[in-house]
Amino acid sequence: MKMKLAFLALVALSIAGCGSGDDAPKGAKTMSFKLTDAGCEPHEAKAPAGPIVFEVENAGTADVTELEVMDGETILGEVENLSDGLSGSFSLTLEKGEYTLYCPGGSDERGTLAVSGELQAENSPEVEAAVSQYRKYLEQNTGALVAATEPFVAAVLAGEVDEAKSLYAAARIPYERIEPVAESFGSLDPRIDARENDVPAGEFGGFHRIEKALWVDNTTAGMAPVAKQLLADVEELQRKVKAVDLQAVQIANGANELLGEVSASKITGEEERYSHIDLVDFEANVEGAEAAFEAVEPLLSAEDPKLAKEIEASFDEVYAALEPYRRGEGFVTYTELTKADTRKLAQKIDALAEELSQAPARLVGGSESAA
DSSP states (O other): OOOBOOOOOOOOGGGTTTTSGGGSOTTOEEEEEEEETTEEESSEEEEESEEEEEEEEEOSOSSOOOEEEEETTEEEEEEOOOOTTOEEEEEEEEOSEEEEEEOTTSTTOEEEEEEESOOOOOOOHHHHHHHHHHHHHHHHHHHHHHHHHHHHHHHHHTTOHHHHHHHHHHHHHHHHHTHHHHHTSTTHHHHHHOOTTTSOGGGOOHHHHHHHHHHTSOOOTTOHHHHHHHHHHHHHHHHHHHTOBEEHHHHHHHHHHHHHHHHHTGGGTOTTTTTOOHHHHHHHHHHHHHHHHHHHHHHHHHHOHHHHHHHHHHHHHHHHHHGGGEETTEEOOGGGOOHHHHHHHHHHHHHHHHHHTTHHHHSOTTOEEOO
């Protein structure tokens, strides 16, 4: 079974549910799931190969808040942060095979999705161009990630606290631009980017473990193994990106997912809770979303030129909203923002995310390109 890239269709709560009904990708099958104490219902499901819209509703459980579709250990798509009464959706194009329905926290966490039939792929020159453009962006940024992580790790190994602090933001930028890619590779994203409460204490490593040592403890003591593992992990990410398959509709989904990450959780300041460089992450997420959108924009413009222009204008508005907080090559620390400041940023990002959430539905489901 070919591995599909997990660009997740995480939708901000204000737009949860987009991607279904009349907005579904052309020819898509819509599948409905409920989150319960048991996990995912239905637990066993079947679907024809091709575009599928997954509609997910929390039916009253506090233990289960997400559904993931997995191919082995690779997350192909998910919706998360669905508390009681909330719903969300995402789209995938799947070929024949058996996939895992994973609803962590349920009494029976893993179910099965059996996909049958042949996937009818449309390898048009326009689709190939979109995929090629975005693949180049991914490879450029994983290369930049490795290049920026190397001196950061070297400073940590040398015990140079101030130097490591000065290099930290530069290493975060390329990662935040392509974060959905790393999230698709199972445990790779937690190893690189988990926050302290995301994983068991013994597994807390990566960027944020070093961030805590630098800003809270003002030391690099004990961080050598963490730093070496971080470098190995970003190098692994670089290798995996070169072999991953892309689909145009999932590239569009990925643009929205990056903004959803900001509005659903990062707006609280929890991502960079020790260094408070959150606005650096915000801008990188927006840049990554814009790159994904620009890759599929010719396809979208052919289907809905008005929506394409609205999205372009909304990107400009988000960048303009960030500008008052820029200082030199970076930004003010996030703790300097007031609640009113963060609310204004969230409103601009949510407005853009709502428009972007309509883009996958305008693209032809099933269009794909081999690696």
